[in-house]
Amino acid sequence: MYRERASRLPGAVVWTNTLTGDTNSGRVLPDGCMDLLWHEDRLLVAGPDTRAHLTGGGPSTWAGLRFGPGTAPALLGVPAHELRDQRVDLTDLWGAAEVRRLTARVRAAADPVTGIEELALRLAADTAGPDxxxxxxxxxxxxxxxxxxxxxxxxxxxxxxxxxxxxxxxxxxxxxxxxxxxxxxxxxxxxxxxxxxxxxxxxxxxxxxxxxxxxxxxxxxxxxxxxxxxx
Known part of the structure; x- marks a missing residue:
């Protein structure tokens, strides 16, 4: 089951998705956005999709923050086209020690959505807004x-x-x-x-x-x- 709400980060949405394992429950359609994801105790980044992305595997739970279009690259320090149609571990973009620290913060939060939202808000506070x-x-x-x-x-x-x-x-x-x-x-x-x-x-x-x-x-x-x- 998919649930979302508006984030405290302007233009963003926070969400959770409990997948049942069937094809469409994990079908993510292109939307012009990038997401910061939490899955199996890991932080990942979803790049912008040009086609439907299918989340494979059996039943699982995901949490995430969907940035407004054009917002994520400045916050994450990577051009969007380098992550097009990809899901990558945050350690592929940032240092392992930094990601371990951020992962611990999300893990210690009341819930993953709250942890990811707090992380995104801290990033936004230190970064210029989108063009x-x-x-x-x-x-x-x-x-x-x-x-x-x-x-x-x-x-x-x-x-x-x-x-x-x-x-x-x-x-x-x-x-x-x-x-x-x-x-x-x-x-x-x-x-x-x-x-x-x-x-x-x-x-x-x-x-x-x-x-x-x-x-x-x-x-x-x-x-x-x-x-x-x-x-």
């Missing part, structure tokens, strides 16, 4: 604005925007736009909006276009994805 232009980009793309028009409004050239997006999100703005559009479409579909209407309201050419994007990014047909509840 303000990229925050505007995320908001514009999430509202369905075209990439080119948004870049023009920001006064950023296409190549520079792509480079900055790779560092912040792990991929270029067009891929980010696809992922955010899919999230909007799935929200409508899960609320009961028919597929054809969902496609029209979220900017797809037609229902077939929506179906292709769902398969490409989520790895399942829309109907099966909605039935299984991957998120």
């Amino acid at each position: 303000p232009a990229l925050r505007v980009l995320v908001a514009a793309l999430d509202a369905g604005r075209p990439v080119g028009a948004t870049a023009d409004e920001l006064g950023i050239g296409a190549r520079q925007l792509h480079r900055r997006s790779l560092v912040a999100f792990g991929y270029g703005p067009k891929t980010l736009a696809r992922i955010l559009r899919l999230r909007r479409a799935l929200a409508l579909a899960r609320a009961g909006t028919p597929p054809a209407e969902t496609a029209a309201r979220t900017g797809y050419a037609d229902q077939a276009h929506l179906s292709r994007e769902v398969r490409a990014l989520a790895g399942l047909p829309l109907r099966e994805l909605l039935r299984g509840g991957g998120g």
Whole structure:
């Protein structure tokens, strides 16, 4: 069972997920974000996904903090594109002694979610915030604005925007736009909006276009994805 709440870190969400071992309970869809994870007494980092990530193995429990899009790279000290489609141990990014100290703090907290949240808040207190232009980009793309028009409004050239997006999100703005559009479409579909209407309201050419994007990014047909509840 998946549960989440807004974090005290602005723009972030803390969550727990108890997996049953079936395929969809561990299907994580792309969302333009990175996560700090706690699993089996270890701290890990989930890089930005370009396709559905399947958490293998049997029943297990995960906890995590999902940073807002573009926020994690500055806090973790690593460009997002270096972790694209990966789950890595925090010791791969930071020194082992530091990670042992942080792991002990999470372990000593009232619960893993609280421990991870406190860790993220301490990191944020010592780090500059994300690029303000990229925050505007995320908001514009999430509202369905075209990439080119948004870049023009920001006064950023296409190549520079792509480079900055790779560092912040792990991929270029067009891929980010696809992922955010899919999230909007799935929200409508899960609320009961028919597929054809969902496609029209979220900017797809037609229902077939929506179906292709769902398969490409989520790895399942829309109907099966909605039935299984991957998120």
